[in-house]
Amino acid sequence: MTSYQPQQFASDNYAGACPEAWDAMLAANGGSATAYGEDSWTGQAADCFRTLFDKDCEVFFVFNGTAANSLALASLCQSYHSVICSSAAHVETDECGAPEFFSNGSKLLLAPSPDGKLTPQAIRELATSRSDIHFPKPRVVTITQPTETGQVYSVAEVTAIAALCRELGLRLHMDGARFAHACATLDCTPAEISWQAGVDVLCFGGTKNGMAVGEAVIFFDRALAADFGYRCKQAGQLASKMRFLSAPWVALLESGAWLRNARHGNACAQRLAAQVADLPEIRLLFPVQANGVFLTAPAPVLDELRRRGWRFYTFIGGGARFMFAWDARIERVDELAADLRDACRLCRAVPIDTAAALS
Amino acid sequence: MTSYQPQQFASDNYAGACPEAWDAMLAANGGSATAYGEDSWTGQAADCFRTLFDKDCEVFFVFNGTAANSLALASLCQSYHSVICSSAAHVETDECGAPEFFSNGSKLLLAPSPDGKLTPQAIRELATSRSDIHFPKPRVVTITQPTETGQVYSVAEVTAIAALCRELGLRLHMDGARFAHACATLDCTPAEISWQAGVDVLCFGGTKNGMAVGEAVIFFDRALAADFGYRCKQAGQLASKMRFLSAPWVALLESGAWLRNARHGNACAQRLAAQVADLPEIRLLFPVQANGVFLTAPAPVLDELRRRGWRFYTFIGGGARFMFAWDARIERVDELAADLRDACRLCRAVPIDTAAALS
Amino acid sequence: MTSYQPQQFASDNYAGACPEAWDAMLAANGGSATAYGEDSWTGQAADCFRTLFDKDCEVFFVFNGTAANSLALASLCQSYHSVICSSAAHVETDECGAPEFFSNGSKLLLAPSPDGKLTPQAIRELATSRSDIHFPKPRVVTITQPTETGQVYSVAEVTAIAALCRELGLRLHMDGARFAHACATLDCTPAEISWQAGVDVLCFGGTKNGMAVGEAVIFFDRALAADFGYRCKQAGQLASKMRFLSAPWVALLESGAWLRNARHGNACAQRLAAQVADLPEIRLLFPVQANGVFLTAPAPVLDELRRRGWRFYTFIGGGARFMFAWDARIERVDELAADLRDACRLCRAVPIDTAAALS
Amino acid sequence: MTSYQPQQFASDNYAGACPEAWDAMLAANGGSATAYGEDSWTGQAADCFRTLFDKDCEVFFVFNGTAANSLALASLCQSYHSVICSSAAHVETDECGAPEFFSNGSKLLLAPSPDGKLTPQAIRELATSRSDIHFPKPRVVTITQPTETGQVYSVAEVTAIAALCRELGLRLHMDGARFAHACATLDCTPAEISWQAGVDVLCFGGTKNGMAVGEAVIFFDRALAADFGYRCKQAGQLASKMRFLSAPWVALLESGAWLRNARHGNACAQRLAAQVADLPEIRLLFPVQANGVFLTAPAPVLDELRRRGWRFYTFIGGGARFMFAWDARIERVDELAADLRDACRLCRAVPIDTAAALS
CATH class of the missing domain: 3.40.640.10 (Type I PLP-dependent aspartate aminotransferase-like (Major domain))
Known part of the structure; x- marks a missing residue:
């Protein structure tokens, strides 16, 4: 089960x-x-x-x-x-x-x-x-x-x-x-x-x-x-x-553990934010001060993320939200960062307008 | 802890x-x-x-x-x-x-x-x-x-x-x-x-x-x-x-387990009821059809029970209530029955009126 | 209208x-x-x-x-x-x-x-x-x-x-x-x-x-x-x-007027109570201390009252209730008393058992 | 009283x-x-x-x-x-x-x-x-x-x-x-x-x-x-x-009367609106389609109105509200219109800035 x-x-x-x-x-x-x-x-x-x-x-x-x-x-x-x-x-x-x-x-x-x-x-x-x-x-x-x-x-x-x-x-x-x-x-x-x-x-x-x-x-x-x-x-x-x-x-x-768990979540959020900071397609919607990252990206980027199996909500704060709990695995955070980078790269290769039209 | x-x-x-x-x-x-x-x-x-x-x-x-x-x-x-x-x-x-x-x-x-x-x-x-x-x-x-x-x-x-x-x-x-x-x-x-x-x-x-x-x-x-x-x-x-x-x-x-647990509780209730059935001081308030036994007994009997460490409520049904969960241990049920028997015996030795006066 | x-x-x-x-x-x-x-x-x-x-x-x-x-x-x-x-x-x-x-x-x-x-x-x-x-x-x-x-x-x-x-x-x-x-x-x-x-x-x-x-x-x-x-x-x-x-x-x-109105209602209740006090068929359910009279009477008596056009409730206090407001007319109270007396007399004439059977 | x-x-x-x-x-x-x-x-x-x-x-x-x-x-x-x-x-x-x-x-x-x-x-x-x-x-x-x-x-x-x-x-x-x-x-x-x-x-x-x-x-x-x-x-x-x-x-x-009353209120609102339509200081906030007139005017104008004894609310719709019931008297509507006109005239005489400073 x-x-x-x-x-x-x-x-x-x-x-x-x-x-x-x-x-x-x-x-x-x-x-x-x-x-x-x-x-x-x-x-x-x-x-x-x-x-x-x-x-x-x-x-x-x-x-x-x-x-x-x-x-x-x-x-x-x-x-x-x-x-x-x-x-x-x-x-x-x-x-x-x-x-x-x-x-x-x-x-x-x-x-x-x-x-x-x-x-x-x-x-x-x-x-x-x-x-x-x-x-x-x-x-x-x-x-x-x-x-x-x-x-x-x-x-x-x-x-x-x-x-x-x-x-x-x-x-x-x-x-x-x-x-x-x-x-x-x-x-x-x-x-x-x-x-x-x-x-x-x-x-x-x-x-x-x-x-x-x-x-x-x-x-x-x-x-x-x-x-x-x-x-x-x-x-x-x-x-x-x-x-x-x-x-x-x-x-x-x-x-x-109450504090360790929180620190871990916060650190994961910082880690993701740091890894995508140089991507021009991505903008952080809010300063990262807790265990969440809210970012905007062109629709094709988010679509590509979803295609790769990532789940996230977009109804809070107007962008994609990623939340990190006590159990967030660092490698998985890094995977997300890498997939974001990759998705941006791919969408750069395809003109955005076309991508938007296709999405 | x-x-x-x-x-x-x-x-x-x-x-x-x-x-x-x-x-x-x-x-x-x-x-x-x-x-x-x-x-x-x-x-x-x-x-x-x-x-x-x-x-x-x-x-x-x-x-x-x-x-x-x-x-x-x-x-x-x-x-x-x-x-x-x-x-x-x-x-x-x-x-x-x-x-x-x-x-x-x-x-x-x-x-x-x-x-x-x-x-x-x-x-x-x-x-x-x-x-x-x-x-x-x-x-x-x-x-x-x-x-x-x-x-x-x-x-x-x-x-x-x-x-x-x-x-x-x-x-x-x-x-x-x-x-x-x-x-x-x-x-x-x-x-x-x-x-x-x-x-x-x-x-x-x-x-x-x-x-x-x-x-x-x-x-x-x-x-x-x-x-x-x-x-x-x-x-x-x-x-x-x-x-x-x-x-x-x-x-x-x-x-x-849902049924096993229930059967066990029911059986414990039956077991207690059976073991006290012959005690003249004790009367079952209700037929025992589930996992609870409701009984009345002279106040000194219940007091003696409490003195021996037993906890029970008396506000439901007008008597002492004993409820048996999935984890009720048979030996513990038998202890309760034995203590009830003992308490009755003790109170029989002391005239009830005196006991009541003391309680 | x-x-x-x-x-x-x-x-x-x-x-x-x-x-x-x-x-x-x-x-x-x-x-x-x-x-x-x-x-x-x-x-x-x-x-x-x-x-x-x-x-x-x-x-x-x-x-x-x-x-x-x-x-x-x-x-x-x-x-x-x-x-x-x-x-x-x-x-x-x-x-x-x-x-x-x-x-x-x-x-x-x-x-x-x-x-x-x-x-x-x-x-x-x-x-x-x-x-x-x-x-x-x-x-x-x-x-x-x-x-x-x-x-x-x-x-x-x-x-x-x-x-x-x-x-x-x-x-x-x-x-x-x-x-x-x-x-x-x-x-x-x-x-x-x-x-x-x-x-x-x-x-x-x-x-x-x-x-x-x-x-x-x-x-x-x-x-x-x-x-x-x-x-x-x-x-x-x-x-x-x-x-x-x-x-x-x-x-x-x-x-x-607040007090006059109340006194009038109270007085009407007393008046009715006094007028029916001698009727053996009628019993007051409660002492009359305000503007209401609650009385019991044999069913045929109450039926006769209803037949004569009187309306009253029987779900409060277990009998017939009569309430007197500021506008209660004395003559109308007296009519009620007279009709009650009459109804009792009629029912006395007809054996109650028969009356009950008919009602 | x-x-x-x-x-x-x-x-x-x-x-x-x-x-x-x-x-x-x-x-x-x-x-x-x-x-x-x-x-x-x-x-x-x-x-x-x-x-x-x-x-x-x-x-x-x-x-x-x-x-x-x-x-x-x-x-x-x-x-x-x-x-x-x-x-x-x-x-x-x-x-x-x-x-x-x-x-x-x-x-x-x-x-x-x-x-x-x-x-x-x-x-x-x-x-x-x-x-x-x-x-x-x-x-x-x-x-x-x-x-x-x-x-x-x-x-x-x-x-x-x-x-x-x-x-x-x-x-x-x-x-x-x-x-x-x-x-x-x-x-x-x-x-x-x-x-x-x-x-x-x-x-x-x-x-x-x-x-x-x-x-x-x-x-x-x-x-x-x-x-x-x-x-x-x-x-x-x-x-x-x-x-x-x-x-x-x-x-x-x-x-x-339900319709007559309403028509009267509506007509009074139209009457007021018509009478102030030419006043440059006054702007209707909403088209007048029922029995209310909502208007804006410079603060000194409204202050002058109040000084003349008129009461009105300003928390609905962002301006002064006048509502006309079935009993609105035409002469009184006209008085209001005249006072509004007068207030505008007075305020025109005093430069608005001064007036505002004084108010």
Whole structure:
């Protein structure tokens, strides 16, 4: 039943669980354990996060990022409030209305953010544009760190956004589906780029960091977490055999794999970017600051890539996206780079117009 | 970090993943796979269900039973409709309002069901009690098979309920958190007790059948499944690394472990019941037809049990509940029986009144 | 187009607007006024309530009781919380799931209340029955004053319930669809039976008090009213021509019609009860403490009543219900009493068994 | 208590009820009537709509436009579906998230519509832009007729949009808050611009057409209306004294006031537009096709207008908006025109730069 595919970089969701996560699940599988998070691994995992963040935070483990972000946002506002986000935000573009569903109607307000990053100015303009009762009152700002197109907010940028949020009475949520990658890039502590910078709630991605399943929702202000466990339960996000969602976190955090995995993904992205930097047909759409490369190339080049078996999406950021997980093999990255080079060469040989006409 | 507890029978959620499920996850973990169910295991798992049920059904894989049942019910009715269930139904008593949340307000109507099983008569009385617009229109009946207290609906009973549903324009949903155990008890095919008996949608429990995480929602009428994938996605129930939820099903169904596991649990329940049958202090609350034993005993007996380290719940069915999973060890079942016998003997020595006074 | 029916007492919703309410609407209709409550009548109406209750409360005007109660309850809890009510509560029995809809799933927990009134003991037992995460956390108690079957909570009773709520961390909501009638019966100030007794939020019924349309939601603790205006707007309960909902309140409260209307309804109920007190066939189901009479009578008696053109409901409280609005005509009440007496006499003439067989 | 303001044209919600509507309420108020729409006026009003539209449609009466549109949209899609609308659509910009609330999360997708009108091409592009499960499946198109900025879709335009909807499996909803004004402008029958053109559901505005309160939701395909009454009830939109919402419709439709009122508003808008057409400082932002005029003028001109006591909004369409209801007085329109002319003259006298600096 196992038909392995050649490794693809279409998504960092294509990877399995990393060895540390797997071994932790294996160990946790070894006997009887109390359900619904009353097991020893779950408490331990929460403590690991407290240590990692140097903060007595509240931690909840849920199944996936859709739920993590949607539940966190729902806990920060009521249905008649609104959430300010970038128009490129995953919660806006790729969650099939999940934030609206979990919150029973909170509206996402899209702030202009040409490169995918929110700015204090754009937030202020949107948040103060109207104050009448016909417009859902802004209550939360959510930023994705790194962004959907692989850019990283600096500590200063997050701090500035958080300061504005405080001024305007807004809460700050961070969608950290690839939070580890941002830490790796910034070379800062998780605390510095989260609560110390003013983030209220962080969704820390496990799946894209090497786990089989699971994300952590971290409330730095314990008061905001009041009854959040009930919220998870009601929304179908309380795992009965919770240890399979929590034990891997213990392993990832204690072993440092969470950061190693992220660094590896980031390095692969840098490697690909470096190898194609001299190709005139190719342009990077965004600075490479995390584990993804977004590039444009003439259609025949991309077609040739596909012909050679490469899979990639083009609906995010307007070009071809390549994402590198913890398991990305260097040789395979190099193959991709070589195929890109080759495809460019081939298309140079054939006049582009003809190629376009043929494609 | 692993502090194994002595095996407990408080819940069949306390077990880990069975070997077949585990090995399938291990195999599935071995490489790159397309996300969100576009992998080979997920398609294969759906096909396994089609074979098992001898029916071209639609199959969806979600994270847990809360979501499986709530999403299924929500798909069968609108917010202003109602769902008829037993007052002992898990969806009513232990889901923190999840069915109401997922459906945006569908009301559960409780039919009297003294022993936890719904009857056509009780359904009819409730469904036809009112037809005015101030009362949410009945639209679905849900039965739990086996029930929360371990009883099994016969094929004839399900057929009779389904016939009434057809007559009244209601849909029939089956909460099969322990569906395998019912099949084992009835010694019938899964088809006979589900779609052939008139069930529209079945939630087939994986977690209590030996999986680490995951349940299957099975629509026997494909038309009812229209756009259900979107519903799952929006509600945070679409796993990115879906293979970990689907590959174990392939293994469970192809190897027959799904039935073996259930038979083992059932046998353990029978074994415990048989061993305590002669104890005058102990009374079985319900006939033992699945993998649970519900018994009453004088408080000092239960206290003595607890003192010996046994954990069990008393809030379901009004007595002590013992549930046996795929991993229940026979010797441990016998230990429990022996401790129960011992506790009864001890309490016989001490007059009950005194004991009660002391407890 | 006007086909007036002989006056019926099936519901106090059958009455139109009383003269004071009507004249206020007429006056308010006389020109241009700012929409959405920014008109002069709306502010004035809120002030009238502040005067009436001798309290600087927050007041909102919505279209009907379904919305008033549901919005108030939704504002007091989250979807995973629960609301404790009597099993006879209107929010449970006759709102088609509205409270669950507006709150996105808050469950109503039914406390036993044999005569329709909640008691501190029943609330305590229910509220403390479970504290696990699988059970929606109790957060609000709602009482109907007077109850659906026309009984009135004394100031002492409300005070005792409120004290328990404080102790258990619960909020107290009062469904006052006929609040004026309770004030009339108790001969106390509105303040005494509401905030001074510990009520947090009161829905003060306008429709059954003589208005054409509209109810008031009164928050005695202003903090609880935060952003409630947005909640009303989003839920379709912000009237554009608000003056038609608020001006009548000014008239009702300033003229004292609110209390006169209620007293009249109460008096009619007492009058009917007194006139049939000596009829052995008739038994009052509940003490007559507001504007309704609930009585049982042999089926032939009720059939005879119907034959004489009387309309009444029998699904509330298990008998025939007669409700008296501000416009109930004394002669018509007397006609009803006479017809009841006559029907009893007739049925006495015919042996009941025969009558039953014929009916 | 009545402090009449000089007539303002900031909104057509500022008007009271027109004489026909008022007299019908007065007549309906004259006695006892069955509640919840079981009265004679409500049935009659529905019949009047069937006659007006020459169609056996289903008609429901609700309190306001927020609810009418939101309930209609919710009935046409599930929470994981999406609704295509103009970015200027009232449901998007001024309903505080009501459509998302009533539908439990259906997302509004904004099609580019430079002048506020949707086009088949823009709908097609948006509806076919994605078909993956992460994107809420388009299911409904909603158009506002006339648009929020006073433009009218021709019969041909609606027909073209409806044809596209049929092709793509979408339903077509029409927000007709000012539907009568569109009929007046187009000089067509209500049928021609609604169901005959392919509209599935129409919300026909009563408040802006001269009623005190109330809108009609009209399903031209009866099958789509299944159980819609329950939806209204649960959502707090079933009036107990329904006659006050339905009797005025009988009067408006039977007397022709619905069309007269609209024509009057339209004529006032034309009158104002004509009178300022020669003023070089003033530019009409949109063609005047209904009862509103949207114009830009130098800030000092608008300031001068305000100084003279005129109220108007500038947040819709980017300029000053003037809306004319059934009660707009011609002399007052002329006063506005004269003041505009005067303000322009004054500002011409003072160099604009200075004026701007002063303002």
